[in-house]
Amino acid sequence: MKPLVCIIGSIRGGNIALQSLFKHVITPHKAHLAILQSYNSSITLPNNVLKNVHIWRVNDYNNWSDFLDVTLGKSWKYKYLNTKFVKGGLWGPINGPGSGAIIFSLRIVLKKFINSLVLPPYDTIIMTRSDHVYACDHPVVDNIKNKVVMMEGQEWGGVSDRHTIFHIDDVEKVLNVQPWLLEQNFTSKKDIIWNPERVLLRYYKSQNMYIQKIPRIAFTFKSINDTSRWSNVNSPLAACRNGYIKYMKEYNKTINTCGCNPCLEDC
Numbered sequence: 598m599k600p601l602v603c604i605i606g607s608i609r610g611g612n613i614a615l616q617s618l619f620k621h622v623i624t625p626h627k628a629h630l631a632i633l634q635s636y637n638s639s640i641t642l643p644n645n646v647l648k649n650v651h652i653w654r655v656n657d658y659n660n661w662s663d664f665l666d667v668t669l670g671k672s673w674k675y676k677y678l679n680t681k682f683v684k685g686g687l688w689g690p691i692n693g694p695g696s697g698a699i700i701f702s703l704r705i706v707l708k709k710f711i712n713s714l715v716l717p718p719y720d721t722i723i724m725t726r727s728d729h730v731y732a733c734d735h736p737v738v739d740n741i742k743n744k745v746v747m748m749e750g751q752e753w754g755g756v757s758d759r760h761t762i763f764h765i766d767d768v769e770k771v772l773n774v775q776p777w778l779l780e781q782n783f784t785s786k787k788d789i790i791w792n793p794e795r796v797l798l799r800y801y802k803s804q805n806m807y808i809q810k811i812p813r814i815a816f817t818f819k820s821i822n823d824t825s826r827w828s829n830v831n832s833p834l835a836a837c838r839n840g841y842i843k844y845m846k847e848y849n850k851t852i853n854t855c856g857c858n859p860c861l862e863d864c
Contacts, residue, residue: 598720600628601651601765603711605703608638610728611820613838617859619646621731621814622723629719632727633707640727653710661698662691668705669779676779686792697793700758701774708772717765724761724771729815730837732864733855736811738762745771745801749810750850755794756801756808760815763806770804777803813850817843836860 602622623630629649632640635657642650658664665673678692686695711722721741738746746762763771777800783789790796801808820840835842837860842848857864 598718600626600721600723601631601711601717601719602628602723602725603631603633603707604725604727605633605707606699606726608632608634608640608727609820609823610726610730610818611823611840613820613840613859614728614730614818615640615642617731617815617864618725618727618729619643621733621864622725622735625734626737628723631710633703633710651710653706655703655706660691661702664702665691665698665775668702669775673779687790687796695792697796700793701778701796704772704774705776708768711765711768711772719765722763722765722768722771724763726759726817728818728820728843729760730818730851730859731815732851732857732859733814735814738809738811742766743770743805744807744809746809746811748813748815750813750847751794751844753792753794755792755796755798758793758797759817767806770806771801774800812854813847814854816847816851819843 602618622628623646629651630642630646631651631653633653633655634640636654637657656664662674677688686693687697689695689697689699691698707724711717721738723735738744741762741764744763745756745767747757748760749757751757751759761771774796778796790799798808818837818840819842823840835845837848842860852858855864
């Protein structure tokens with residue numbers, strides 16, 4: 598059995614990110630790769646790896662409420678978009694800034710693709726993004742059942758959603774967040790959920806999943822020609838090769854863990 602690395606979200610990060618993924622995650626673990634991407638996006642992969650790659654497609658909705666109307670039923674918006682106890686970017690960009698609706702919708706799509714695999718040769722799922730630059734090899738995570746593992750940092754009062762490791766038998770416990778949200782009743786200020794990270798912390802606990810963190814081995818990177826939705830990068834210290842570092846704290850933690858700086862040398 599081997600890991601399946603699943604890339605979800607917008608295709609970005611360029612060659613430096615993709616090459617580091619193959620060098621530090623795919624190759625050392627002999628992993629296969631699955632890419633969940635929109636119909637109008639593409640990613641260039643080395644020919645010698647194509648036989649071990651799943652390409653899964655999803656619409657890039659102008660309004661993600663159309664997706665949720667189908668998967669959750671149209672009543673979801675009356676319960677959540679109109680309540681004062683759900684705030685922040687949880688349902689962004691449908692009702693404001695953020696991308697919570699997209700993050701959790703893509704988990705639903707990914708769950709369906711994983712469940713459609715017939716006798717999959719995988720035990721571990723590594724769900725990640727295409728814009729991570731890795732500075733050293735991804736650690737082996739043992740005894741993964743009933744456990745959800747993520748890199749430390751960028752938790753925003755909960756747990757990070759950007760890089761998640763779990764056993765394939767726990768797909769429902771990790772990816773079925775939106776249907777669980779629909780079952781919750783928000784009746785007081787103590788129930789307020791501000792962001793996806795806090796939702797994930799509550800959700801994993803409700804599923805009796807043990808939460809484990811590994812040292813940060815990658816940071817989020819923006820290539821210079823990336824035109825997708827991004828927060829502003831203002832610091833001149835954020836420059837890195839042909840792009841920019843998004844979060845300096847992520848970057849510093851990665852360098853401290855790995856002892857190598859991908860912005861200055863080959864790691």
